[in-house]
Amino acid sequence: MASSYYFVIATLVATCLHVINAASTSDFQAKCLSLKPRQYIRNSTRTVLEYVPGGTNLTFPDNVASCSRPNQVVASDICRLALSIPTSHRSSITFEAWLPRDWTGRFLGTGNGGIDGCIKYEDLAYGSSQGFATVGSNNGHNGTTAIAMLNNLDVTTDFAWRSLHKMVTSGKKLTKAFYQKSPTKSYYMGCSLGGRQGIKAAEIFPHDFDGIVAGSPAVDFNNLVSWRASFFPITGSVNSSNFITADTWDTLIHNEVLNQCDGLDGVLDGIIEDPTICSFRPEAMACSGPTNTTDCLTPTQVEIVKRVFSPFLREDGELIYPAMQPGSEIYAAEKLYAGAPFSYSDDWFKYVVYSNPNWNASTFNLKDTAAAEALNPGDIQTWPSSLATFQSIGGKMISFHGQQDNQITSFNTPRFYDHLLRGMRATTSELDEFFRFFRISGMYHCNSGPGAWVLGQGGGASAKGIPFVPQNNVLAALVAWVENGTAPETITGTKFKNDDPTQGISLQRSHCKYPLRNTYLGGNSSRPESWACLPTGTIEL
Ligand SMILES: *[C@@H]1O[C@H](CO)[C@@H](O)[C@H](O)[C@H]1NC(C)=O
Ligand SMILES: *[C@@H]1O[C@H](CO)[C@@H](O)[C@H](O)[C@H]1NC(C)=O
Ligand SMILES: *[C@@H]1O[C@H](CO)[C@@H](O)[C@H](O)[C@H]1NC(C)=O
Ligand SMILES: *[C@@H]1O[C@H](CO)[C@@H](O)[C@H](O)[C@H]1NC(C)=O
Ligand SMILES: *[C@@H]1O[C@H](CO)[C@@H](O)[C@H](O)[C@H]1NC(C)=O
Ligand SMILES: *[C@@H]1O[C@H](CO)[C@@H](O)[C@H](O)[C@H]1NC(C)=O
Ligand SMILES: *[C@@H]1O[C@H](CO)[C@@H](O)[C@H](O)[C@H]1NC(C)=O
Ligand SMILES: *[C@@H]1O[C@H](CO)[C@@H](O)[C@H](O)[C@H]1NC(C)=O
Ligand SMILES: [Ca+2]
Numbered sequence: 001m002a003s004s005y006y007f008v009i010a011t012l013v014a015t016c017l018h019v020i021n022a023a024s025t026s027d028f029q030a031k032c033l034s035l036k037p038r039q040y041i042r043n044s045t046r047t048v049l050e051y052v053p054g055g056t057n058l059t060f061p062d063n064v065a066s067c068s069r070p071n072q073v074v075a076s077d078i079c080r081l082a083l084s085i086p087t088s089h090r091s092s093i094t095f096e097a098w099l100p101r102d103w104t105g106r107f108l109g110t111g112n113g114g115i116d117g118c119i120k121y122e123d124l125a126y127g128s129s130q131g132f133a134t135v136g137s138n139n140g141h142n143g144t145t146a147i148a149m150l151n152n153l154d155v156t157t158d159f160a161w162r163s164l165h166k167m168v169t170s171g172k173k174l175t176k177a178f179y180q181k182s183p184t185k186s187y188y189m190g191c192s193l194g195g196r197q198g199i200k201a202a203e204i205f206p207h208d209f210d211g212i213v214a215g216s217p218a219v220d221f222n223n224l225v226s227w228r229a230s231f232f233p234i235t236g237s238v239n240s241s242n243f244i245t246a247d248t249w250d251t252l253i254h255n256e257v258l259n260q261c262d263g264l265d266g267v268l269d270g271i272i273e274d275p276t277i278c279s280f281r282p283e284a285m286a287c288s289g290p291t292n293t294t295d296c297l298t299p300t301q302v303e304i305v306k307r308v309f310s311p312f313l314r315e316d317g318e319l320i321y322p323a324m325q326p327g328s329e330i331y332a333a334e335k336l337y338a339g340a341p342f343s344y345s346d347d348w349f350k351y352v353v354y355s356n357p358n359w360n361a362s363t364f365n366l367k368d369t370a371a372a373e374a375l376n377p378g379d380i381q382t383w384p385s386s387l388a389t390f391q392s393i394g395g396k397m398i399s400f401h402g403q404q405d406n407q408i409t410s411f412n413t414p415r416f417y418d419h420l421l422r423g424m425r426a427t428t429s430e431l432d433e434f435f436r437f438f439r440i441s442g443m444y445h446c447n448s449g450p451g452a453w454v455l456g457q458g459g460g461a462s463a464k465g466i467p468f469v470p471q472n473n474v475l476a477a478l479v480a481w482v483e484n485g486t487a488p489e490t491i492t493g494t495k496f497k498n499d500d501p502t503q504g505i506s507l508q509r510s511h512c513k514y515p516l517r518n519t520y521l522g523g524n525s526s527r528p529e530s531w532a533c534l535p536t537g538t539i540e541l
Contacts, residue, residue: 024101025053025077025101028077029051031079031178032049032079032099032178033050033051035049035081035178037049037081037083037174037177039177040170040174040177041085041170041174043085044083044084044095044170045083045084047062047082047083048080048081048082048096049080049081049082050079050080051077051078051079051080052074052077052078052079052080053074053077054074054075054076054077055073055074055075056074057071057073057074058071058072058073058074058121059071060072063142064117064118064142064143066117066144067116067119067142067143069118069119069121072122072125073125074098074125075125075126075128075129076100076101076102076128076129077101077102078098078100078101078128079097079098079101079178080096080099081097081099081174082095082096083095083096083170085166085170087140087154087157087158087163087166088154088157090152090154091154091155091157091158093137093139093140093158093163093166094138094142095137095166095170095171096119096121096135096136097133097134097135097174097175098124098127098128098133098135099128099178099179100132100134102131103131103179104130104132105184106131106132106183106186106479107133107134107135107171107175107185107187108127108133108134108135108186108187108189109134109135109136109164109167109171109186109187109188109208109209110123110124110127110134110135110189110190110194110458111123111164111191111193111195111197111198112139112190112193112197113191113193113459114193115144115145115146115159115193115344115347115348116139116143116144116193117138117139117142117143117144117148118143118144119136119137119138120194120458122458122459122460123458123459126458126463127189127458130463130468130475132187133175133179133183135167135168135170135171136167137163137164137167138163139158139159139164140154140155140157140158140159140162141155144343145347145351146159146348149351149352149377150350150351150355150357151355153377153378156352156380157378157379159378159380160200160378160380161200161204161205161378161380162378164197164200165201165204165205165208168186172186185211185479185482185483186209186210186211187210187211187213187475187478187479188201188209188211188212188213189213189215189457189458189475190215191215191216191446191457191459192215192216192217192407192408192445192446193218194214194215195214195215195216195217195218195219195399196214196217196219196221198212198214198217199212199214199217199219199382199384199387199397199399202384202387202395203384206387206390206393209395210394210395210396210482211395211396211397211479212395212396212398212478213397213398213457213474213475214397214398215400215401215446216401216402216407216408216410216413216445216446217382217399217401217408217413217416219383219412219413219416220321220381220382220412220416221380221381222372222373222375222376222380222381223320223369223372223373224321225345225348225349225372226321226345226364226369226372226373227320227321227409228344228345229345229346229349229361229364229368231308231337231342232340232341232342232361232362232364233362233363233364233365234304234307234308235308235337236339237339237340237362238339239339240339242298242300242301242304243339244297244301244305244337246334246337247294248294249329249332249333249337250330250333252285252294252296252297253285253305253329254327254329254330256280256282256284257272257278257280257327257329258270258272258327259284260278260284261275261277261278261280261326265518265520266520267520269442269450269525270442270450271442271450271451272403272404273441273442273517273518273520274441274517274536275325275326275410275411278325278326278327280309282302282305282309283302285302286299286302308324309323309324309326310323311323314366314369315366320369321409321412322415323409324336324409325403325404325410327403327404328405328406328409328444331407331444331445332406332407335406335407336406341362342361345361345364346359346361348372349361349364349372352377353368353372353375353377383416384420384423385419385420385422385423385424386420386423386424387420387424387434388424391435394482395434396435396478396481396482396487397434397435397436398436398437398474398477398478398481399413399435399436399438400437400438400439400440400455400457400474400491401413401438401439401440402440402442402445402446402447402449402451402453403439403440403441403451404441404443404444404450405443405444405446406444406445408445413514414514414515417431417435417437417515420435428515433487436487436513437513437514438474438488438490438511438512438514439512439514440452440453440491440493440511441509441511441518443493446459446461447461448499450495451493451495451507452492452493452494452507452508452509452511453493454466454493454494454495454496455472455473455474455491455493455494456468456472456473456474456475456476457474457475458475464501465494465496465502466501470486471488471490471491471492472491472494474491488513489513489533490510490511490512490513490528490533491510492508492528493508493510493511494508495508506526507525507526508526508527509528510531510533513533515535515536516533516534516535517534517535517536518533519531519532519533
């Protein structure tokens with residue numbers, strides 16, 4: 001009797017819950033479809049307004065192919081809104097808001113990459129699944145080239161900063177209209193160009209975000225573009241006699257880098273914990289005698305490798321951009337050392353700096369560097385010497401950088417950190433009050449690599465298999481810092497076996513806050529407790 005009585009009650013409760021759930025789903029759907037964005041965003045054109053149930057594999061038939069994002073699985077129930085919003089009489093942004101049914105009250109802006117043109121749908125899915133009202137934009141143009149910037153400074157300006165700001169101000173208005181409540185806190189997350197966008201926002205629109213994750217930031221952008229352009233004249237074209245093939249970079253050179261530097265941290269694991277202490281000597285691979293084999297380098301090739309790993313300097317020896325860090329060669333060879341113009345730099349000079357599609361990347365030299373710097377198109381540089389306003393209103397920023405980054409040398413972020421220290425006349429512990437930088441060993445550009453690289457940083461790496469908690473997830477760490485005052489001391493990254501969370505954890509490491517260095521204490525090196533963050537002794541604290 002009793003058991004069937006309870007069964008009836010349980011069934012009734014379950015049915016009621018289901019009805020409540022169904023009712024709120026249809027309410028949410030109705031609320032979604034009744035949103036009138038033009039009331040809030042003047043002159044905007046609505047292209048999509050739809051309720052999307054969690055689990056839907058959404059397709060984007062109009063998204064340009066070069067963005068390589070034809071579809072996205074949506075993790076949780078959302079109201080999806082897409083708009084075209086003008087930014088001038090000759091420019092506009094494509095804007096998306098993914099407004100979750102289970103809203104935490106938080107707002108999240110997402111960034112872009114390269115010289116895109118591409119909405120990061122994976123970050124919209126990630127943010128909305130964690131309860132953020134999440135917005136993204138195409139940064140003012142579509143696709144992965146800069147052709148749209150040719151003779152149109154408005155498109156360049158959108159790319160440099162205006163698209164993000166427009167996206168945030170529009171996104172906050174729409175979030176408030178939709179939920180009838182302003183967001184409680186506003187966050188940003190981006191990597192690479194997206195890291196730069198976050199730092200630029202902190203500099204010129206310090207009220208836009210309460211918290212910013214700025215990964216592998218493309219700061220000092222003009223000089224970054226020149227540094228990347230500098231490799232083609234160094235390597236020569238694929239057909240030149242001393243061209244170093246991707247195969248040679250992959251095997252011969254990368255293996256020699258590991259041979260010289262992997263063990264400096266006490267553990268032979270393919271991870272160079274701190275590449276700043278790796279003084280790589282390519283001479284070790286020089287052919288002994290006139291042999292022509294793939295097992296050694298000619299004298300000219302030794303010089304090429306040396307130049308690749310040297311700082312990029314002006315004629316008077318002043319630094320333009322720091323050296324590529326060793327450990328990145330496998331993937332750097334695919335783009336930066338491919339014996340062809342690096343497309344992002346090539347486009348920037350052709351369509352933005354010189355407005356000359358016939359500009360020839362093989363002639364790149366220091367005059368081009370100076371021209372790009374002097375022009376600073378759309379004020380894209382992003383090299384603030386102070387973020388005092390952002391700090392004074394309570395803003396918090398977390399930066400991270402993969403220590404085997406193959407696209408933006410990780411040596412540039414310590415340089416930026418030191419630039420802020422000097423500009424703000426701060427000590428590291430003073431900077432720590434609002435800006436913390438974590439060096440992620442064994443991570444390539446923004447994600448992947450031999451190290452413990454899964455940190456909840458978005459970009460498709462999302463939060464694969466890791467909990468949304470401050471210790472393991474950089475976005476959760478930012479939320480805890482902003483809302484609870486708990487600042488992260490370390491960020492624990494995870495490496496899954498074969499990068500597949502279903503196969504289990506292969507390694508975890510608690511990455512240190514700069515300028516501390518992860519130091520091996522002994523024991524199982526795949527466990528975080530076998531390492532400690534210690535002062536390097538080479539940096540004045
Ligand atoms: C909206 O469009 C009108 C007419 O084209 C224009 O005059 C006005 O400046 C635009 N407003 C905004 C905010 O873009
Ligand atoms: C989503 O749909 C596309 C085709 O539209 C398909 O290629 C892809 O595998 C699907 N993804 C999932 C996870 O089902
Ligand atoms: C960019 O693509 C979107 C579709 O994803 C389209 O609605 C928009 O008009 C395009 N923008 C430009 C400037 O071509
Ligand atoms: C290199 O040589 C191949 C075949 O000889 C040719 O097809 C290719 O265009 C050349 N590439 C460059 C960049 O000169
Ligand atoms: C090595 O030998 C091959 C084939 O004989 C030749 O094509 C290549 O140019 C030589 N490379 C160097 C660096 O001398
Ligand atoms: C670029 O300049 C190089 C060196 O002067 C020359 O060999 C090459 O043909 C030029 N490329 C184009 C596309 O004009
Ligand atoms: C919030 O702060 C308290 C006290 O500093 C700390 O014990 C707690 O773990 C923090 N909670 C979160 C979610 O960060
Ligand atoms: C070391 O730690 C890793 C990660 O926790 C674990 O998978 C592995 O089995 C451990 N190795 C030994 C020898 O205990
Ligand atoms: Ca190592």
